[in-house]
Amino acid sequence: MKAADAAGNSDATPASFSWTITIPDTTPPDTTITASPSNPSNNPNPSFSFTSTEGSSTFECSLDGAAFVSCVSPQSYTGLADGSHTFQVKATDAAGNVDASPASTTWTIDTLAPDTTITSGPSDPSTSGTASFIFSATESGSTFQCTLDGAAFTSCTSPKNYTGLGNGNHTFQVKAADAAGNSDATPESFSWTVNLPVGGSIGDATAADFTAGTLDANIYVSQTADGEVILRPTAASEFEGTALPAGWFSTAWSAGGGSTVANGAVTVDGARSGTNGTYGNNRSLEFVATFTGAPWQEIGFGTDFSGTTRQMIFTTKEGNALYARFLNGSQNNQTLLSSSLIGSPHLYRIEWNASSIVYFVDGSQVASFARTISSQMRPLISDYDVGNGVLKVDWMRMSPYVSPGTFQSRIIDGGQSVNWGALTWTSSLPAGTSLIMSVRTGNTPTPDGTWSSYVTVPTSGDSVGTTARYLQYRAQLSTTANKSTSVLKDVTVQYTAP
Incomplete structure (x- = not known):
């Protein structure tokens, strides 16, 4: 403000007064936990991160109902016991407003691994090339990993079945892991010996047997009888x-x-x-x-x-x-x-x-x-x-039937090195059709360069005459009469001890 006298002279330096109006802050901040341990957890040393909706807030923390004490993010604890725990945190802003509903999280610490038990397995010794194992864990909800004969552990469920086992000693192991991630450090183990009968016959006679083989585009497995191989x-x-x-x-x-x-x-x-x-x-x-x-x-x-x-x-x-x-x-x-x-x-x-x-x-x-x-x-x-x-x-x-076609059988496993004997088959060959049977043998589960070449078996009942663990036969079908097809009904191969 400024004054002026009767002569009209005005104060060139008006008097001035300034002031500030402050509105009180009565709104409390909101607290959020942004990181916490998994539930359940096998870590006894958890850490928690948290934030507030007001940047200048301070925090107080509480564990398992203890008094709130000043803390900063992240807040860590060490050596917590197994069991249920609850962490709470609340923010206070610069005006002193306190979050009336602290952020809270509850979790369980489990540092104990489950114990694994095999409850059923094959007889020892066994005369079967198959084995089935039933197992369980001391903690419900556990998952399992299995291994056979020292292979890497892989995920499995009970019962775990194996087929095509050869003669000799075998070891099965299984370990459980609980929901907290604790894994049994001492897998349960089962060892047994397989003594397969040496001598007998193996073959294909059903649609399931034949579909386990390899069919080219001109081969068809029919449901006639139990199953047959024909031209498509x-x-x-x-x-x-x-x-x-x-x-x-x-x-x-x-x-x-x-x-x-x-x-x-x-x-x-x-x-x-x-x-x-x-x-x-x-x-x-x-x-x-x-x-x-x-x-x-x-x-x-x-x-x-x-x-x-x-x-x-x-x-x-x-x-x-x-x-x-x-x-x-x-x-x-x-x-x-x-x-x-x-x-x-x-x-x-x-x-x-x-x-x-x-x-x-x-x-x-x-x-x-x-x-x-x-x-x-x-x-x-x-x-x-x-x-x-x-x-x-x-x-x-x-x-009409398309021609020619080639069928290769599944790999037939003798269980050990055996003498492969007579290859016999049943077929139907209408006029104008033909069937050529041949075999190859080897000592690896999958045919490779060490296997023999296919050798024709001229007549059903002729001997294969080789010694190896594995055998595969091939059927070559053809027709010159388009209304008829060669039919392969079943195949059997004999084997004996070397």
Whole structure:
């Protein structure tokens, strides 16, 4: 402010007064723990990091309910005992406001490793090349690592199984680790001796055996009998899984009809099912089916099985009988077959030649018609009446078969060095087909440069005549008759002590 007199003179240096208004800080800071030990933890010397929402804050810490004392981040402790612990920290700002809800974390310290116990193992000595171990730990939730014969420990679960063990001494070890990361420092160990019987036979006879081998693009493992090796057909299905194979359709004849795939077969009830693609003549269709005798159960080549459309089929017609039938508009040929075929599975085959249709059941010709169809058709399965007996097909294959094809077996292990003797096999070789069997041997689990070359075994029952631990056989299939394939049904090789 400034003054002025009556003459108008004004104070050139006005008087001045300044002051500051301070608003009190009554808001406490918020405290956050940013780093803490895992829970559970096997570290008895934990460290904690923490922050506050106000940068100039100071901190007080408490462990396991003790009084809060001044601390800074990070706060460390040493030598804590096993068990549950709780750490708390609270911030105080420059105005003296204290966090009324301290940040808190609770965790468990566990520095004791679990103890591992093997509760079951093979007999000692054992005459088996397989072994199974059951084990447990003193702490629930533990994980395990296993090793056999000094190999590196790898993750495992109980039971742990081994196969293909050779003669001699073996040692299995297992160790547990708990959730805190403590690992058993003294793994549980089990040693035993394997004494495999020397002499016997090993071989392949099932689909599982054959699929364990190596198939080239022209080889197919069928479900015929227990399993067979054949050349790959143009179209085929073993009806495995729970759905029709890719490239197949199912259309109901009436409401409620459909096709169901289960237990290695397709069951058709009130529907027709077949391939989306169509094909020309000079091919065969082969299948195993069970006709129950209900009216109009039909399997074979056709377009859609409606009316008098062209078809070459096995059919029950009006029911309780089975026919081999040819139908193409006004052309109609049929042969009545044995009633004993109804109600049980049989092998059926239709050969669609350029100027004839030939029908077979269980390998025997049952009908033949001199007819010519050059139009495209598809394999079809049909049951007309819903709920009046179903039509079941185990598998279906359509030629031509691609040729040649090569199958190599799984590695056959004699368990030790053995004398490999007679190689025997069962096969089916229709006219125009061939099968060449050969073997190679070695002493490493995987064939390498030390193995012998493949040597042909001319006749089933001929001796391999070599001494080695491992053997692999090869089957070379071929055909010059496109409707037929070589079939390898089973293979056995004998061995004796060297």
